[in-house]
Amino acid sequence: MNEYDVIIIGGGPAGLAAGLYTARAGLKAILIERGVFGGQIVNARVVENYPGFPEGISGPELGEFMRRQATKFGLETIITEVTGVRSGNAYEISTNEGNMETKTIIIAAGSEYRKLAVPGEESLTGHGVSYCATCDGFFFRDREVAVVGGGDTAVTDALELSQHCRKVYIIHRRERLRATKALQEKVFSEPKIEFIWNTVVHEIVGDRLLRSLTMRNTETGELSNLEVDGLFVAVGLKPNSQIFSQIVTLDEEGFIPTDQLMRTSAPGVFAAGDIRSSSFRQVITATGDGAVAANSTFKYLHE
Amino acid sequence: MTASGQPRIIIFTGASCPWCGRVKDYLKEKRFRFREVNVERDPDGARELQRRNIRGVPVVLINNFPIVGFDKEKIDKLLGIK
Numbered sequence: 001m002n003e004y005d006v007i008i009i010g011g012g013p014a015g016l017a018a019g020l021y022t023a024r025a026g027l028k029a030i031l032i033e034r035g036v037f038g039g040q041i042v043n044a045r046v047v048e049n050y051p052g053f054p055e056g057i058s059g060p061e062l063g064e065f066m067r068r069q070a071t072k073f074g075l076e077t078i079i080t081e082v083t084g085v086r087s088g089n090a091y092e093i094s095t096n097e098g099n100m101e102t103k104t105i106i107i108a109a110g111s112e113y114r115k116l117a118v119p120g121e122e123s124l125t126g127h128g129v130s131y132c133a134t135c136d137g138f139f140f141r142d143r144e145v146a147v148v149g150g151g152d153t154a155v156t157d158a159l160e161l162s163q164h165c166r167k168v169y170i171i172h173r174r175e176r177l178r179a180t181k182a183l184q185e186k187v188f189s190e191p192k193i194e195f196i197w198n199t200v201v202h203e204i205v206g207d208r209l210l211r212s213l214t215m216r217n218t219e220t221g222e223l224s225n226l227e228v229d230g231l232f233v234a235v236g237l238k239p240n241s242q243i244f245s246q247i248v249t250l251d252e253e254g255f256i257p258t259d260q261l262m263r264t265s266a267p268g269v270f271a272a273g274d275i276r277s278s279s280f281r282q283v284i285t286a287t288g289d290g291a292v293a294a295n296s297t298f299k300y301l302h303e
Numbered sequence: 304m305t306a307s308g309q310p311r312i313i314i315f316t317g318a319s320c321p322w323c324g325r326v327k328d329y330l331k332e333k334r335f336r337f338r339e340v341n342v343e344r345d346p347d348g349a350r351e352l353q354r355r356n357i358r359g360v361p362v363v364l365i366n367n368f369p370i371v372g373f374d375k376e377k378i379d380k381l382l383g384i385k
Contacts, residue, residue, distance in 0.1 A: 035328075036321060125359070
């Protein structure tokens with residue numbers, strides 16, 4: 001079995017920063033990624049708030065730069081899925097490509113889209129229901145769509161869709177947006193975007209293609225109908241933490257609590273990035289977490 | 304089956320779609336050959352998806368059976384990947 005000083009799980013900004021720092025510190029480190037390097041930023045057409053890129057940089061390109069920089073210093077990477085984590089004298093991690101043993105773990109597995117969990121969502125995904133406006137916006141040119149959510153992602157999606165769609169509704173369960181002020185100013189001045197406040201999607205209706213939404217007013221409980229061709233779901237993220245619940249404590253929402261040195265409830269196990277409780281969920285905080293976690297790992301191994 | 308013994312695979316993709324890259328990488332890694340149709344550049348490809356009531360990418364068409372999104376479980380099952 002392969003043995004490591006540290007196994008980093010997740011190839012987004014947090015994991016890649018941790019990989020860069022652990023490899024440069026001379027630790028025997030491997031990073032496990034299940035799909036694409038870059039994490040959530042691969043969904044971003046442009047990242048405008050990561051310092052050093054005054055003109056912005058595309059998410060996939062930034063992810064690729066981070067990967068190249070980390071591997072340059074000796075970080076090993078592997079694309080496979082983690083299927084189990086066990087603690088004993090050392091930690092054992094099982095993957096589709098076999099088992100590995102390690103003295104420490106940095107969990108940087110991030111999060112994925114949260115679903116609405118309403119009738120019709122599952123069967124109409126890909127048939128009108130989408131979780132990626134940049135991917136699927138193309139199919140809704142000159143059509144009417146709705147975006148559900150009130151954060152930065154929902155507003156960015158709505159703005160992008162308004163360039164091609166005839167009409168965009170934003171359905172939000174509260175009466176004000178959570179999105180940053182700059183985005184709010186843009187979205188409120190876009191005439192094609194209409195807001196439906198204090199409302200949630202109750203059911204997605206359609207047979208092989210989305211036809212309409214049944215919505216419920218959160219204050220009156222009243223049901224209403226909205227005919228749209230597409231629904232873009234942007235209601236936040238769910239941590240990919242289930243598999244780690246056997247070794248570390250999770251909070252109510254499934255995120256991993258840490259102290260400021262990124263230490264979790266288990267000795268030698270650290271967490272970084274979006275998977276952490278109360279993470280700011282920005283590229284810059286994720287990379288910062290990764291560097292701190294790497295430093296804590298180094299100290300733990302040399303205590 | 305094609306002459307090479309593998310199922311006929313077509314992947315429908317879009318211009319800025321991270322999951323499209325992910326599904327292509329996955330099939331390459333598992334050594335399957337496929338044809339790619341970018342529906343934003345290929346109107347016939349776009350019409351093909353419309354005809355099937357599909358409004359999203361990636362779509363992996365395996366021997367004419369469509370899988371919408373990167374649904375690894377379904378892909379593995381249809382291609383016999385263990």
